[in-house]
Amino acid sequence: xxxxxxxxxxxxxxxxxxxxxxxxxxxxxxxxxxxxxxxxxxxxxxxxxxxxxxxxxxxxxxxxxxxxxxxxxxxxxxxxxxxxxxxxxxxxxxxxxxxxxxxxxxxxxxxxxxxxxxxxxxxxxxxxxxxxxxxxxxxxxxxxxxxxxxxxxxxxxxxxxxxxxxxxxxxxxxxxxxxxxxxxxxxxxxxxxxxxxxxxxxxxxxxxxxxxxxxxxxxxxxxxxxxxxxxxxxxxxxxxxxxxxxxxxxxxxxxxxxxxxxxxxxxxxxxxxxxxxxxxxxxxxxxxxxxxxxxxxxxxxxxxxxxxxxxxxxxxxxxxxxxxxxxxxxxxxxxxxxxxxxxxxxxxxxxxxxxxxxxxxxxxxxxxxxxxxxxxxxxxxxxxxxxxxxxxxxxxxxxxxxxxx
Amino acid sequence: xxxxxxxxxxxxxxxxxxxxxxxxxxxxxxxxxxxxxxxxxxxxxxxxxxxxxxxxxxxxxxxxxxxxxxxxxxxxxxxxxxxxxxxxxxxxxxxxxxxxxxxxxxxxxxxxxxxxxxxxxxxxxxxxxxxxxxxxxxxxxxxxxxxxxxxxxxxxxxxxxxxxxxxxxxxxxxxxxxxxxxxxxxxxxxxxxxxxxxxxxxxxxxxxxxxxxxxxxxxxxxxxxxxxxxxxxxxxxxxxxxxxxxxxxxxxxxxxxxxxxxxxxxxxxxxxxxxxxxxxxxxxxxxxxxxxxxxxxxxxxxxxxxxxxxxxxxxxxxxxxxxxxxxxxxxxxxxxxxxxxxxxxxxxxxxxxxxxxxxxxxxxxxxxxxxxxxxxxxxxxxxxxxxxxxxxxxxxxxxxxxxxx
Numbered sequence: 001x002x003x004x005x006x007x008x009x010x011x012x013x014x015x016x017x018x019x020x021x022x023x024x025x026x027x028x029x030x031x032x033x034x035x036x037x038x039x040x041x042x043x044x045x046x047x048x049x050x051x052x053x054x055x056x057x058x059x060x061x062x063x064x065x066x067x068x069x070x071x072x073x074x075x076x077x078x079x080x081x082x083x084x085x086x087x088x089x090x091x092x093x094x095x096x097x098x099x100x101x102x103x104x105x106x107x108x109x110x111x112x113x114x115x116x117x118x119x120x121x122x123x124x125x126x127x128x129x130x131x132x133x134x135x136x137x138x139x140x141x142x143x144x145x146x147x148x149x150x151x152x153x154x155x156x157x158x159x160x161x162x163x164x165x166x167x168x169x170x171x172x173x174x175x176x177x178x179x180x181x182x183x184x185x186x187x188x189x190x191x192x193x194x195x196x197x198x199x200x201x202x203x204x205x206x207x208x209x210x211x212x213x214x215x216x217x218x219x220x221x222x223x224x225x226x227x228x229x230x231x232x233x234x235x236x237x238x239x240x241x242x243x244x245x246x247x248x249x250x251x252x253x254x255x256x257x258x259x260x261x262x263x264x265x266x267x268x269x270x271x272x273x274x275x276x277x278x279x280x281x282x283x284x285x286x287x288x289x290x291x292x293x294x295x296x297x298x299x300x301x302x303x304x305x306x307x308x309x310x311x312x313x314x315x316x317x318x319x320x321x322x323x324x325x326x327x328x329x330x331x332x333x334x335x336x337x338x339x340x341x342x343x344x345x346x347x348x349x350x351x352x353x354x355x356x357x358x359x360x361x362x363x364x365x366x367x368x369x370x371x372x373x374x375x376x377x378x379x380x381x382x383x384x385x386x387x388x389x390x391x392x393x394x395x396x397x398x399x400x401x402x403x404x405x
Numbered sequence: 406x407x408x409x410x411x412x413x414x415x416x417x418x419x420x421x422x423x424x425x426x427x428x429x430x431x432x433x434x435x436x437x438x439x440x441x442x443x444x445x446x447x448x449x450x451x452x453x454x455x456x457x458x459x460x461x462x463x464x465x466x467x468x469x470x471x472x473x474x475x476x477x478x479x480x481x482x483x484x485x486x487x488x489x490x491x492x493x494x495x496x497x498x499x500x501x502x503x504x505x506x507x508x509x510x511x512x513x514x515x516x517x518x519x520x521x522x523x524x525x526x527x528x529x530x531x532x533x534x535x536x537x538x539x540x541x542x543x544x545x546x547x548x549x550x551x552x553x554x555x556x557x558x559x560x561x562x563x564x565x566x567x568x569x570x571x572x573x574x575x576x577x578x579x580x581x582x583x584x585x586x587x588x589x590x591x592x593x594x595x596x597x598x599x600x601x602x603x604x605x606x607x608x609x610x611x612x613x614x615x616x617x618x619x620x621x622x623x624x625x626x627x628x629x630x631x632x633x634x635x636x637x638x639x640x641x642x643x644x645x646x647x648x649x650x651x652x653x654x655x656x657x658x659x660x661x662x663x664x665x666x667x668x669x670x671x672x673x674x675x676x677x678x679x680x681x682x683x684x685x686x687x688x689x690x691x692x693x694x695x696x697x698x699x700x701x702x703x704x705x706x707x708x709x710x711x712x713x714x715x716x717x718x719x720x721x722x723x724x725x726x727x728x729x730x731x732x733x734x735x736x737x738x739x740x741x742x743x744x745x746x747x748x749x750x751x752x753x754x755x756x757x758x759x760x761x762x763x764x765x766x767x768x769x770x771x772x773x774x775x776x777x778x779x780x781x782x783x784x785x786x787x788x789x790x791x792x793x794x795x796x797x798x799x800x801x802x803x804x805x806x807x808x809x810x
């Protein structure tokens with residue numbers, strides 16, 4: 001082992017953001033991140049948004065595990081969630097090492113984990129989901145764990161609930177499960193991205209400020225105080241899960257869209273019904289809602305759907321064939337005030353010069369509010385799960401790579 | 406009867422606005438205005454807001470009943486609700502006339518009804534409640550009906566649901582009732598104004614624009630589409646009614662305040678959960694909510710409560726003894742941008758020069774939003790029910806009085 005004492009072991013992965021269409025809100029067990037209800041999301045393409053994480057371990061590292069996020073060292077010891085994930089992964093590695101003594105004893109080495117998002121943290125863009133999915137996937141790859149994505153999702157769930165949905169691509173359900181130990185609370189693929197690859201998502205970035213009430217606190221306030229929440233968790237969501245899975249199987253966009261919008265509204269309704277009340281949407285969010293309804297009404301069929309997470313940003317789903325009607329209309333409204341129209345998903349919009357839906361069919365006040373309040377759009381679409389990459393944030397000699405330009 | 410052929414019979418009344426603390430939202434019978442749940446309101450002083458209505462009848466009038474509202478002739482024939490109220494009142498008069506043939510046959514004469522609000526119509530200020538309460542009370546007085554306020558409330562309810570609560574003063578419950586004919590759906594006094602006369606209300610007038618979705622349509626959308634509404638109507642409100650009546654009996658302001666705020670939030674949550682979603686509050690409303698929570702937090706006890714009807718205006722309840730803490734703080738924020746600090750309820754604020762709660766304990770962004778968005782305040786308090794007055798909007802010769810300046 002003299003030689004391997006200096007070895008730097010590395011594995012890097014990218015992981016995607018996911019945006020729920022049936023929302024996760026409320027835990028039945030906060031330590032294990034067990035939800036009160038199942039949820040369902042679309043994994044978004046990593047060509048637009050992704051976390052890149054390198055996990056490495058070496059006997060040459062200082063004894064304590066370390067984590068660097070967007071260039072800033074994090075205090076792992078104060079993050080029970082990170083500790084839970086790493087401890088689970090180490091146990092699995094140890095089991096491998098015990099079964100095959102020829103394997104290097106990676107489970108005994110300190111970890112150096114380095115992660116970078118290509119989007120602002122904590123701006124309502126589900127950075128923790130991509131972050132924990134990437135962390136767990138990267139360490140699992142470093143440890144060469146044979147576990148399936150389902151098993152990996154169970155571990156990622158303990159880092160951040162919605163992270164379990166980011167370990168798979170396409171259309172992903174997080175089954176709430178019923179067991180007390182959480183072993184049946186994990187992600188399942190409803191359909192791969194290839195089943196319905198035409199799904200597009202346009203994110204209207206309303207504010208990159210830190211949000212008022214962190215979702216971890218907010219959801220527990222809702223569980224404890226909203227008198228409407230139990231109905232949502234016990235009966236509204238289970239019905240919607242079944243209907244949404246059918247809509248995805250049948251590639252039925254109008255059904256997908258209506259359930260998505262109604263579930264977003266239902267989630268925010270339980271936030272408003274909390275005590276004290278929680279508001280994530282603002283007047284700009286409401287203007288986006290209004291315009292989505294106006295566009296669907298003007299077109300005469302449902303071509304777009306909004307959804308809002310724990311923040312004011314609107315995510316608008318539509319199908320590629322309706323790019324001109326949906327994204328083209330928003331581009332006509334926002335192109336003078338907001339960036340982000342280029343990039344891999346901007347291609348179909350390049351040659352659009354007039355709105356797909358005549359602006360005089362839209363509420364003019366909502367148009368003005370949106371123009372003033374949206375500074376950036378992100379064009380993306382359904383995409384794949386985590387991908388193993390050769391781009392490393394830890395050098396061959398174990399140093400953190402700080403300048404990648 | 407030759408002489409009486411030319412007689413102009415007149416009766417005039419004023420009626421108050423009421424602001425619900427347990428909200429009416431949803432009808433189980435739209436024709437009879439029967440609600441899905443009971444509600445409870447505070448009748449506001451007519452020294453601030455009131456409708457003045459004169460009911461008159463005469464054989465000299467044209468054959469059709471007429472109604473003039475704020476100087477504009479209304480089309481009674483197209484208002485089933487007005488017809489229902491007048492028809493009920495005429496039947497009761499007819500019964501009197503049949504029992505006592507010496508009475509003049511007023512039930513056979515055309516009505517001329519003239520009404521004026523001293524506040525903008527349809528601005529979320531419950532103008533229809535005061536309007537129908539005044540109309541029904543004035544005609545009942547004209548007809549010298551012996552019916553009790555409870556009976557009168559049953560008639561006013563058919564004009565506008567919440568109008569039934571404006572036929573009484575103080576703290577008024579509208580019992581939903583269970584009978585199909587609506588005969589047990591009426592208002593009851595929970596406590597007279599004199600029981601708890603210290604209650605104050607400050608209305609922050611956010612916008613006098615006509616509202617987006619009229620409440621009559623909005624509530625039926627909610628009943629038909631919200632998956633959370635049934636829980637509110639069936640279990641949340643009944644519990645709150647009992648708790649609110651106890652709070653009023655015990656003059657327990659913190660309990661009154663918390664139930665008021667939670668019920669407003671619950672009502673707006675079911676609006677947001679409707680399809681398509683209904684929004685009555687905006688960012689200015691939310692700033693008011695934030696400041697109420699901040700003031701209560703800074704004072705260390707619950708000194709104020711917000712509630713919102715089907716519009717963005719905030720109504721803030723507080724007790725007279727806390728005028729400086731509550732109204733004084735809002736005055737410090739708004740006095741440079743909003744009118745309305747004078748008048749009968751402005752007296753305790755006259756000599757206030759600094760905010761009751763230091764502005765640095767309040768969210769500065771909410772302060773700025775409120776300052777920009779509130780143009781007028783109305784200071785008022787709990788008050789009495791309809792009052793018979795000698796000020797008539799129809800002259801002794803039967804003409805509509807147009808210039809009362």
